[in-house]
Amino acid sequence: AQSVTQPDIHITxxxxxxxxxxxxxxxxxxxxxxxxxxxPGQGLQLLLKxxxxxxxxxxIKGFEAxxxxxxxxxxxxxxxxxxxxxxxxxxxxxxxxxxxxxxxAGTKLIIKP
Amino acid sequence: DSGVTQTPKHLITATGQRVTLRCSPRSGxxxxxxxxxxxDQGLQFLIQYxxxxxxxxxxxxxxxxxxxxxxxxxxLNLSSLELGDSALYFCASSVTGAKGYNEQFFGPGTRLTVx
Numbered sequence: 001a002q003s004v005t006q007p008d009i010h011i012t013x014x015x016x017x018x019x020x021x022x023x024x025x026x027x028x029x030x031x032x033x034x035x036x037x038x039x040p041g042q043g044l045q046l047l048l049k050x051x052x053x054x055x056x057x058x059x060i061k062g063f064e065a066x067x068x069x070x071x072x073x074x075x076x077x078x079x080x081x082x083x084x085x086x087x088x089x090x091x092x093x094x095x096x097x098x099x100x101x102x103x104x105a106g107t108k109l110i111i112k113p
Numbered sequence: 114d115s116g117v118t119q120t121p122k123h124l125i126t127a128t129g130q131r132v133t134l135r136c137s138p139r140s141g142x143x144x145x146x147x148x149x150x151x152x153d154q155g156l157q158f159l160i161q162y163x164x165x166x167x168x169x170x171x172x173x174x175x176x177x178x179x180x181x182x183x184x185x186x187x188x189l190n191l192s193s194l195e196l197g198d199s200a201l202y203f204c205a206s207s208v209t210g211a212k213g214y215n216e217q218f219f220g221p222g223t224r225l226t227v228x
Contacts, residue, residue, distance in 0.1 A: 042221065044217075105155045106156070
């Protein structure tokens with residue numbers, strides 16, 4: 001069965017430092033990949049998505065993610081975080097033909113001033 | 114603003130009661146998804162409707178039901194409520210959802226508290 005793992009429940013980063021959030025999936029072929037962000041008290045918002053083509057994907061708010069087939073990963077990165085990036089980040093995978101997204105457990109990003 | 118609206122924003126009720134959560138998808142979106150988000154279970158997919166028909170079921174309890182109306186708005190009905198049903202309930206919509214993995218647009222959620 002397909003699965004998505006976000007190994008880090010919490011990550012603390014200093015403001016201005018770089019960020020990488022990890023996402024690993026289990027699926028035999030190339031899935032559809034998404035990163036969503038949930039700010040406190042808000043719904044989820046799409047940051048970026050990968051369907052095919054260039055494995056480095058640019059998203060909103062200065063985020064990017066790289067699809068690495070050999071590692072079954074789709075890690076989210078940002079070169080310099082801002083306090084407003086404090087939120088929970090979810091990786092989601094679409095795979096298997098049933099058109100449902102499989103969601104990771106989320107990573108809560110805490111920004112140190 | 115995603116264009117997806119949910120009402121009410123907050124709901125407080127007692128165990129054993131029944132509530133209805135409402136969702137209006139983005140204009141033009143045919144698919145509606147319902148999710149439950151709780152601290153211990155994370156984000157759980159409940160059910161999907163596409164153009165009025167049930168498309169897929171996830172971890173939805175038998176006490177819960179949903180429907181999508183001809184105007185494409187959807188309602189999630191929760192009955193015989195238990196303390197453990199306290200959670201954030203999100204609705205999301207997408208363009209099709211019949212085929213392919215389309216971006217889902219999320220509403221702001223309804224926070225349900227069962228006392």
